[in-house]
Amino acid sequence: xxxxxxxxxxxxxxxxxxxxxxxxxxxxxxxxxxxxxxxxxxxxxxxxxxxxxxxxxxxxxxxxxxxxxxxxxxxxxxxxxxxxxxxxxxxxxxxxxxxxxxxxxxxxxxxxxxxxxxxxxxxxxxxxxxxxxx
Amino acid sequence: xxxxxxxxxxxxxxxxxxxxxxxxxxxxxxxxxxxxxxxxxxxxxxxxxxxxxxxxxxxxxxxxxxxxxxxxxxxxxxxxxxxxxxxxxxxxxxxxxxxxxxxxxxxxxxxxxxxxxxxxxxxxxxxxxxxxxx
DNA sequence: TTATAATATTAGAACCATTCTAAATTTAAA
DNA sequence: TTTAAATTTAGAATGGTTCTAATATTATAA
Numbered sequence: 671x672x673x674x675x676x677x678x679x680x681x682x683x684x685x686x687x688x689x690x691x692x693x694x695x696x697x698x699x700x701x702x703x704x705x706x707x708x709x710x711x712x713x714x715x716x717x718x719x720x721x722x723x724x725x726x727x728x729x730x731x732x733x734x735x736x737x738x739x740x741x742x743x744x745x746x747x748x749x750x751x752x753x754x755x756x757x758x759x760x761x762x763x764x765x766x767x768x769x770x771x772x773x774x775x776x777x778x779x780x781x782x783x784x785x786x787x788x789x790x791x792x793x794x795x796x797x798x799x800x801x802x803x804x
Numbered sequence: 805x806x807x808x809x810x811x812x813x814x815x816x817x818x819x820x821x822x823x824x825x826x827x828x829x830x831x832x833x834x835x836x837x838x839x840x841x842x843x844x845x846x847x848x849x850x851x852x853x854x855x856x857x858x859x860x861x862x863x864x865x866x867x868x869x870x871x872x873x874x875x876x877x878x879x880x881x882x883x884x885x886x887x888x889x890x891x892x893x894x895x896x897x898x899x900x901x902x903x904x905x906x907x908x909x910x911x912x913x914x915x916x917x918x919x920x921x922x923x924x925x926x927x928x929x930x931x932x933x934x935x936x937x938x
Numbered sequence: 939t940t941a942t943a944a945t946a947t948t949a950g951a952a953c954c955a956t957t958c959t960a961a962a963t964t965t966a967a968a
Numbered sequence: 969t970t971t972a973a974a975t976t977t978a979g980a981a982t983g984g985t986t987c988t989a990a991t992a993t994t995a996t997a998a
Contacts, residue, residue, distance in 0.1 A: 684994080686946065706984070720948045725985070741878045742925070745956095746984060757910075759919050770917065774910045776891075776926070782904060784933035785893050791876070792910070792926040799918035818965080820975065840955070854977045859956070879985095880955060 681734040692727045702740060702748040702767040742793040755790045761798035815868040826861045836882040836901040876927040889924045895932035
Protein backbone atom coordinates (compact mmCIF):
# COMPACT_ATOMS: atom_id res chain seq x y z
CA UNK A 671 0.00 0.00 0.00
CA UNK A 672 2.79 2.33 1.08
CA UNK A 673 4.51 1.86 -2.27
CA UNK A 674 1.31 2.41 -4.23
CA UNK A 675 0.70 5.70 -2.46
CA UNK A 676 4.24 6.84 -3.16
CA UNK A 677 3.99 5.77 -6.76
CA UNK A 678 0.89 7.94 -7.28
CA UNK A 679 2.51 10.89 -5.51
CA UNK A 680 5.61 10.49 -7.64
CA UNK A 681 3.45 10.74 -10.74
CA UNK A 682 1.78 13.86 -9.39
CA UNK A 683 -1.52 12.21 -8.53
CA UNK A 684 -3.21 12.84 -5.17
CA UNK A 685 -3.56 9.37 -3.64
CA UNK A 686 -7.19 9.26 -2.58
CA UNK A 687 -8.85 6.06 -1.38
CA UNK A 688 -10.80 5.62 -4.59
CA UNK A 689 -7.73 6.08 -6.76
CA UNK A 690 -5.81 3.49 -4.78
CA UNK A 691 -8.65 1.02 -5.20
CA UNK A 692 -8.84 1.60 -8.95
CA UNK A 693 -5.09 1.33 -9.25
CA UNK A 694 -4.96 -1.94 -7.35
CA UNK A 695 -7.83 -3.35 -9.41
CA UNK A 696 -6.03 -2.50 -12.64
CA UNK A 697 -2.80 -4.06 -11.41
CA UNK A 698 -4.55 -7.30 -10.48
CA UNK A 699 -6.58 -7.56 -13.67
CA UNK A 700 -4.93 -9.70 -16.28
CA UNK A 701 -7.26 -8.40 -18.99
CA UNK A 702 -7.80 -4.98 -20.55
CA UNK A 703 -11.00 -3.83 -18.86
CA UNK A 704 -13.31 -1.04 -19.95
CA UNK A 705 -14.30 1.74 -17.58
CA UNK A 706 -17.62 0.03 -17.05
CA UNK A 707 -15.98 -3.33 -16.31
CA UNK A 708 -14.02 -1.61 -13.57
CA UNK A 709 -17.03 0.30 -12.29
CA UNK A 710 -19.17 -2.84 -12.03
CA UNK A 711 -16.45 -4.87 -10.31
CA UNK A 712 -15.74 -2.17 -7.74
CA UNK A 713 -19.39 -1.27 -7.20
CA UNK A 714 -19.99 -4.81 -6.00
CA UNK A 715 -17.37 -4.48 -3.28
CA UNK A 716 -17.74 -0.77 -2.57
CA UNK A 717 -21.38 0.15 -3.24
CA UNK A 718 -20.73 3.86 -2.83
CA UNK A 719 -18.36 3.96 -5.80
CA UNK A 720 -19.49 6.31 -8.51
CA UNK A 721 -19.21 5.84 -12.25
CA UNK A 722 -17.87 9.36 -12.66
CA UNK A 723 -15.05 8.64 -10.23
CA UNK A 724 -13.92 5.69 -12.31
CA UNK A 725 -13.94 7.78 -15.47
CA UNK A 726 -12.17 10.68 -13.77
CA UNK A 727 -9.58 8.41 -12.23
CA UNK A 728 -8.81 6.66 -15.51
CA UNK A 729 -8.42 10.05 -17.16
CA UNK A 730 -6.03 11.23 -14.42
CA UNK A 731 -4.03 7.99 -14.61
CA UNK A 732 -3.74 8.20 -18.37
CA UNK A 733 -2.57 11.81 -18.24
CA UNK A 734 0.00 10.87 -15.59
CA UNK A 735 1.31 8.03 -17.78
CA UNK A 736 0.33 5.37 -15.27
CA UNK A 737 -1.93 3.49 -17.66
CA UNK A 738 -2.59 3.32 -21.37
CA UNK A 739 -5.84 3.96 -23.21
CA UNK A 740 -6.59 1.49 -26.00
CA UNK A 741 -8.83 2.71 -28.80
CA UNK A 742 -8.84 -0.55 -30.69
CA UNK A 743 -12.46 -1.53 -30.09
CA UNK A 744 -15.06 0.36 -32.06
CA UNK A 745 -17.57 0.20 -29.20
CA UNK A 746 -15.66 1.15 -26.07
CA UNK A 747 -12.32 2.14 -24.66
CA UNK A 748 -10.13 -0.42 -22.93
CA UNK A 749 -7.43 0.27 -20.38
CA UNK A 750 -4.02 -1.31 -20.09
CA UNK A 751 -2.16 -1.17 -16.75
CA UNK A 752 1.12 -1.39 -18.65
CA UNK A 753 1.88 2.15 -19.83
CA UNK A 754 4.76 1.30 -22.15
CA UNK A 755 3.75 0.74 -25.78
CA UNK A 756 3.34 -2.83 -27.00
CA UNK A 757 1.30 -4.57 -29.67
CA UNK A 758 -2.14 -6.07 -29.09
CA UNK A 759 -4.22 -8.78 -30.66
CA UNK A 760 -8.00 -8.34 -30.71
CA UNK A 761 -10.03 -11.50 -31.31
CA UNK A 762 -13.13 -10.80 -33.38
CA UNK A 763 -14.81 -13.93 -32.03
CA UNK A 764 -14.32 -13.86 -28.24
CA UNK A 765 -13.44 -10.11 -28.12
CA UNK A 766 -10.43 -10.81 -25.95
CA UNK A 767 -7.43 -8.50 -26.07
CA UNK A 768 -4.01 -10.13 -25.82
CA UNK A 769 -0.63 -8.54 -25.34
CA UNK A 770 1.82 -9.33 -28.11
CA UNK A 771 5.51 -9.20 -27.28
CA UNK A 772 7.22 -8.44 -30.55
CA UNK A 773 10.19 -6.33 -31.43
CA UNK A 774 9.19 -3.63 -33.89
CA UNK A 775 11.59 -0.87 -34.95
CA UNK A 776 8.79 1.15 -36.52
CA UNK A 777 6.89 1.38 -33.22
CA UNK A 778 9.92 2.92 -31.54
CA UNK A 779 10.02 6.01 -33.73
CA UNK A 780 9.74 9.34 -31.91
CA UNK A 781 9.51 11.31 -35.14
CA UNK A 782 8.09 10.50 -38.54
CA UNK A 783 7.91 12.67 -41.68
CA UNK A 784 8.50 15.70 -39.48
CA UNK A 785 5.64 14.83 -37.12
CA UNK A 786 6.33 14.43 -33.42
CA UNK A 787 5.29 10.97 -32.19
CA UNK A 788 4.17 10.67 -28.57
CA UNK A 789 2.29 7.37 -28.58
CA UNK A 790 1.92 4.36 -30.82
CA UNK A 791 -0.87 1.83 -30.98
CA UNK A 792 -0.51 -1.28 -33.10
CA UNK A 793 -3.29 -3.82 -33.17
CA UNK A 794 -3.72 -7.10 -34.98
CA UNK A 795 -7.33 -8.11 -35.61
CA UNK A 796 -8.38 -11.68 -36.30
CA UNK A 797 -9.22 -14.96 -34.64
CA UNK A 798 -7.22 -16.07 -31.62
CA UNK A 799 -5.59 -19.45 -31.23
CA UNK A 800 -8.27 -20.71 -28.87
CA UNK A 801 -11.21 -19.69 -31.08
CA UNK A 802 -9.52 -21.22 -34.14
CA UNK A 803 -9.82 -24.64 -32.50
CA UNK A 804 -13.57 -24.43 -31.84
CA UNK B 805 -19.59 5.99 -63.54
CA UNK B 806 -19.65 2.79 -65.63
CA UNK B 807 -16.46 1.63 -63.96
CA UNK B 808 -17.69 2.49 -60.48
CA UNK B 809 -20.83 0.42 -61.04
CA UNK B 810 -18.79 -2.53 -62.26
CA UNK B 811 -16.41 -2.20 -59.36
CA UNK B 812 -19.25 -2.47 -56.85
CA UNK B 813 -20.77 -5.44 -58.72
CA UNK B 814 -17.40 -7.16 -58.76
CA UNK B 815 -17.22 -6.82 -55.00
CA UNK B 816 -20.71 -8.26 -54.66
CA UNK B 817 -22.42 -4.98 -53.79
CA UNK B 818 -25.68 -3.96 -55.49
CA UNK B 819 -24.86 -0.59 -57.07
CA UNK B 820 -27.71 1.62 -55.91
CA UNK B 821 -27.72 5.36 -56.52
CA UNK B 822 -26.96 6.13 -52.87
CA UNK B 823 -24.06 3.71 -52.75
CA UNK B 824 -22.53 5.22 -55.86
CA UNK B 825 -22.80 8.67 -54.35
CA UNK B 826 -21.17 7.57 -51.10
CA UNK B 827 -18.43 5.75 -53.00
CA UNK B 828 -17.66 8.75 -55.16
CA UNK B 829 -17.62 11.04 -52.14
CA UNK B 830 -15.13 8.76 -50.39
CA UNK B 831 -12.91 8.57 -53.44
CA UNK B 832 -12.81 12.35 -53.78
CA UNK B 833 -12.19 13.03 -50.10
CA UNK B 834 -8.54 13.42 -49.29
CA UNK B 835 -9.26 13.05 -45.58
CA UNK B 836 -10.58 10.22 -43.43
CA UNK B 837 -14.18 11.28 -42.81
CA UNK B 838 -16.55 10.01 -40.16
CA UNK B 839 -19.98 8.67 -41.04
CA UNK B 840 -21.48 11.95 -39.92
CA UNK B 841 -19.03 13.99 -42.00
CA UNK B 842 -20.21 12.06 -45.01
CA UNK B 843 -23.87 12.33 -44.07
CA UNK B 844 -23.70 16.09 -43.61
CA UNK B 845 -21.81 16.67 -46.87
CA UNK B 846 -24.23 14.56 -48.88
CA UNK B 847 -27.35 15.85 -47.12
CA UNK B 848 -26.48 19.32 -48.38
CA UNK B 849 -26.48 18.20 -51.98
CA UNK B 850 -29.11 15.46 -51.74
CA UNK B 851 -31.54 16.50 -49.00
CA UNK B 852 -33.37 13.18 -49.07
CA UNK B 853 -30.27 11.26 -47.97
CA UNK B 854 -30.74 9.40 -44.71
CA UNK B 855 -28.26 8.90 -41.92
CA UNK B 856 -29.07 5.20 -41.74
CA UNK B 857 -28.21 4.78 -45.41
CA UNK B 858 -24.76 6.23 -44.86
CA UNK B 859 -24.13 3.91 -41.93
CA UNK B 860 -25.53 0.89 -43.82
CA UNK B 861 -23.48 1.70 -46.90
CA UNK B 862 -20.26 2.10 -44.95
CA UNK B 863 -20.91 -1.23 -43.27
CA UNK B 864 -21.52 -2.93 -46.62
CA UNK B 865 -18.40 -1.35 -48.11
CA UNK B 866 -16.26 -2.39 -45.19
CA UNK B 867 -17.53 -5.99 -45.34
CA UNK B 868 -16.82 -6.06 -49.07
CA UNK B 869 -13.27 -4.83 -48.51
CA UNK B 870 -13.85 -1.62 -50.44
CA UNK B 871 -12.97 0.66 -47.58
CA UNK B 872 -11.27 0.44 -44.21
CA UNK B 873 -12.65 1.30 -40.80
CA UNK B 874 -10.26 3.21 -38.54
CA UNK B 875 -10.80 2.89 -34.80
CA UNK B 876 -8.00 5.24 -33.85
CA UNK B 877 -10.12 8.07 -32.49
CA UNK B 878 -11.71 7.54 -29.11
CA UNK B 879 -14.80 9.53 -30.06
CA UNK B 880 -15.84 8.30 -33.49
CA UNK B 881 -15.01 5.96 -36.33
CA UNK B 882 -13.20 7.24 -39.40
CA UNK B 883 -13.24 5.73 -42.85
CA UNK B 884 -10.38 5.27 -45.25
CA UNK B 885 -11.11 4.80 -48.97
CA UNK B 886 -7.87 2.88 -49.29
CA UNK B 887 -8.63 -0.68 -48.15
CA UNK B 888 -5.05 -1.95 -47.99
CA UNK B 889 -3.38 -1.64 -44.59
CA UNK B 890 -1.07 1.29 -44.00
CA UNK B 891 0.04 3.32 -41.00
CA UNK B 892 -1.64 6.51 -39.85
CA UNK B 893 -0.66 9.56 -37.89
CA UNK B 894 -3.27 11.22 -35.67
CA UNK B 895 -2.56 14.79 -34.63
CA UNK B 896 -3.77 15.50 -31.11
CA UNK B 897 -3.91 19.23 -31.83
CA UNK B 898 -5.72 19.58 -35.17
CA UNK B 899 -7.22 16.07 -35.09
CA UNK B 900 -6.15 15.44 -38.65
CA UNK B 901 -5.39 11.90 -39.78
CA UNK B 902 -2.48 11.46 -42.17
CA UNK B 903 -1.44 8.43 -44.15
CA UNK B 904 2.09 7.25 -43.40
CA UNK B 905 3.91 5.31 -46.09
CA UNK B 906 6.38 3.17 -44.26
CA UNK B 907 7.63 -0.33 -44.81
CA UNK B 908 6.91 -2.48 -41.76
CA UNK B 909 7.56 -6.21 -41.74
CA UNK B 910 5.56 -6.67 -38.53
CA UNK B 911 2.40 -5.26 -40.12
CA UNK B 912 2.59 -7.84 -42.89
CA UNK B 913 2.20 -10.82 -40.60
CA UNK B 914 -0.77 -13.10 -41.31
CA UNK B 915 -0.18 -15.19 -38.19
CA UNK B 916 1.24 -14.37 -34.80
CA UNK B 917 1.71 -16.62 -31.74
CA UNK B 918 -0.77 -19.04 -33.29
CA UNK B 919 -3.44 -16.36 -33.79
CA UNK B 920 -4.83 -15.73 -37.27
CA UNK B 921 -4.31 -12.11 -38.33
CA UNK B 922 -6.88 -10.61 -40.70
CA UNK B 923 -6.31 -6.89 -40.28
CA UNK B 924 -3.71 -4.60 -38.79
CA UNK B 925 -4.03 -1.04 -37.57
CA UNK B 926 -0.96 0.95 -36.62
CA UNK B 927 -1.34 4.51 -35.48
CA UNK B 928 1.13 7.12 -34.35
CA UNK B 929 -0.28 9.79 -32.02
CA UNK B 930 1.35 13.14 -31.51
CA UNK B 931 1.66 16.61 -32.99
CA UNK B 932 1.87 17.00 -36.75
CA UNK B 933 4.50 19.00 -38.58
CA UNK B 934 2.15 21.89 -39.24
CA UNK B 935 0.97 22.21 -35.64
CA UNK B 936 4.55 22.03 -34.35
CA UNK B 937 5.28 25.32 -36.14
CA UNK B 938 2.42 27.27 -34.54
C1' DT C 939 -6.18 23.83 16.05
C1' DT C 940 -9.68 26.44 13.20
C1' DA C 941 -11.13 28.75 9.07
C1' DT C 942 -10.91 28.92 4.17
C1' DA C 943 -9.93 27.53 -0.31
C1' DA C 944 -9.17 23.95 -3.51
C1' DT C 945 -9.89 19.43 -4.99
C1' DA C 946 -12.41 15.02 -5.29
C1' DT C 947 -16.60 12.28 -5.16
C1' DT C 948 -21.33 11.37 -5.93
C1' DA C 949 -25.94 10.51 -8.36
C1' DG C 950 -28.12 11.30 -12.00
C1' DA C 951 -29.01 14.00 -16.11
C1' DA C 952 -27.33 15.17 -20.68
C1' DC C 953 -24.87 14.16 -24.80
C1' DC C 954 -24.09 12.14 -29.06
C1' DA C 955 -22.33 8.55 -32.25
C1' DT C 956 -24.34 4.53 -33.60
C1' DT C 957 -27.95 1.06 -34.09
C1' DC C 958 -32.62 -0.34 -34.45
C1' DT C 959 -37.48 -0.21 -36.17
C1' DA C 960 -41.26 -0.21 -39.05
C1' DA C 961 -43.11 1.78 -43.06
C1' DA C 962 -42.37 3.20 -47.81
C1' DT C 963 -39.75 2.69 -51.96
C1' DT C 964 -36.98 0.50 -55.26
C1' DT C 965 -35.05 -3.40 -57.51
C1' DA C 966 -34.92 -8.17 -59.03
C1' DA C 967 -37.18 -12.49 -60.16
C1' DA C 968 -41.01 -15.22 -61.75
C1' DT D 969 -47.21 -7.60 -64.67
C1' DT D 970 -47.04 -9.66 -60.15
C1' DT D 971 -44.63 -10.97 -56.29
C1' DA D 972 -40.83 -11.30 -53.40
C1' DA D 973 -36.58 -9.46 -51.76
C1' DA D 974 -33.61 -5.79 -50.80
C1' DT D 975 -32.89 -0.88 -49.94
C1' DT D 976 -33.97 3.57 -48.14
C1' DT D 977 -36.11 6.59 -45.01
C1' DA D 978 -37.29 9.29 -40.59
C1' DG D 979 -37.16 9.02 -36.26
C1' DA D 980 -36.83 6.45 -31.92
C1' DA D 981 -33.84 3.70 -28.96
C1' DT D 982 -29.38 2.40 -27.15
C1' DG D 983 -25.37 2.81 -24.53
C1' DG D 984 -20.71 4.49 -23.52
C1' DT D 985 -19.01 8.72 -22.01
C1' DT D 986 -19.24 13.42 -20.28
C1' DC D 987 -21.34 17.05 -17.71
C1' DT D 988 -23.61 19.24 -13.63
C1' DA D 989 -24.45 20.79 -9.21
C1' DA D 990 -24.42 19.40 -4.56
C1' DT D 991 -21.71 17.21 -0.95
C1' DA D 992 -17.55 15.52 1.09
C1' DT D 993 -12.70 15.45 1.57
C1' DT D 994 -8.13 17.27 1.53
C1' DA D 995 -4.71 20.92 1.63
C1' DT D 996 -3.38 25.61 2.94
C1' DA D 997 -3.30 29.77 5.79
C1' DA D 998 -4.09 32.19 9.91
